[in-house]
Amino acid sequence: MAAVIIPNVSVDCVIFGADIQTKTLNVLLIRRYLESENSTTPLVDDYVLTGYHILENENVDETASRVLKELTGLDNLYKKQFKVFGNPNRLMNEKDQIWANSQNFNKRTLTIAYYFLLQTHDVTLDNDKFDTKWFPINNLPELGFDHRNIINEAYADLKEKSMHQPIIFELLPDKFTIKDLQNAYESMLGIEIDNRNFRRKIITKKYIVKLDEKQIGNAKKPSSLYMFSKDIYQKMNKENYIVNI
């Protein structure tokens, strides 16, 4: 009883992972590989996003969550459906044609693109099943289909959103230091932030709560841990319209 899929439509997922060690924002990609019959150079050897078709009785959001779970084992993450890519030529470059012939899929497929936010160390990669790898957003490998474009648009949307919504916390552990938060902004936006002003700004927010805990294990002065309170944030932001163009 194979699941019935909706033709002509797929879901693709840009999985963003913040690496708190390397202080980079990374993207999780799957290797796409096709050997050549008469040469040692492979016909196709690049990376793509994870994705799949939508099942007949499935909500589109559920498709995205399912695809994510299959790859990472994770559930209940921040998820944003940010754009549909439907250019008639989006799967028409040379390598994609070769791949399409080997995989037998429809050449006019729209894809509904999502991005997910998580921390790289929350994912245990099962590379027996998928040949996956994290790549820094600023140093992506060769990508198949229109996936470079999809990633770029996801990243632009994420940057834009991060500037006025508290989604950065989805990229951090529940307990984080002010410096972690600053690093997350700096690596995401590619900017430098004055540490003293940033600190003041953050500490005065009521929804950033100081915990009675210090970070252990790093070789120097231990720093205080904080958490983000979604409850307090939402209570403060009811009907609070600030026009800022």
Place this chain on the structure above:
Amino acid sequence: MAAVIIPNVSVDCVIFGADIQTKTLNVLLIRRYLESENSTTPLVDDYVLTGYHILENENVDETASRVLKELTGLDNLYKKQFKVFGNPNRLMNEKDQIWANSQNFNKRTLTIAYYFLLQTHDVTLDNDKFDTKWFPINNLPELGFDHRNIINEAYADLKEKSMHQPIIFELLPDKFTIKDLQNAYESMLGIEIDNRNFRRKIITKKYIVKLDEKQIGNAKKPSSLYMFSKDIYQKMNKENYIVNI
């Protein structure tokens, strides 16, 4: 030679029109009407968004523009693809079933939703062809399918966006008064703004340019006209990251 469409997918368009006279934000809707064979009460009598299927060789954005042009005759308007609606039950309520049977379309259809921004007085409604009507966003009629939901989500996205991007100008004529701008914000966001502070804030923006022209025709003191300079705006906003959570 009928155009080939992509099955299972459609585009729906929320057309927002600002009415500078009534100071309301309106939505353009099409009447959906189906007579009953054995009763004077019609089987279906409500309103829906305009929309259509995507053609085989058409970009999704082109579908949206085409649908808009067919209904309004307008081109080159601000257009935002904001969300896909793909719930398996989205066309399954009673009246939609009746309608679906009379129109013979697939009950599992995803729709890619767009919204457009314009001024109501730019549209000449050809009601011989479509039975269309403007409705204030706060006083919508009975709506078919999941279109109330689609409109609500479009409106939420528009409000959110209007607070930190200069899209409000898409709802105004090229030349507008400060008061027009204020009215547009007030009706869109449902708030009241202090006229003096708003004025100062707007006039100090370099991309809001005062013209050597006064508004004529209104019976009192003529007010100065201004325009929005996209050029200046874009030059100022290059790489200008302001984190404000």
Place this chain on the structure above:
DNA sequence: ACAAAAGTGTTATCAGTACACCCATGC
């Protein structure tokens, strides 16, 4: 005691808010 990262304070400037009256015009 030293290296490393955490954490702190001041001043100047700018933006936001609250609030009430005069001005220019058409009739």
Place this chain on the structure above:
DNA sequence: GCATGGGTGTACTGATAACACTTTTGT
């Protein structure tokens, strides 16, 4: 000359920006 909406100013408060040194800890 008067009604109508256009347009203006000030004082207070809070936020932002620029800037460099001290504190705490582990080794």
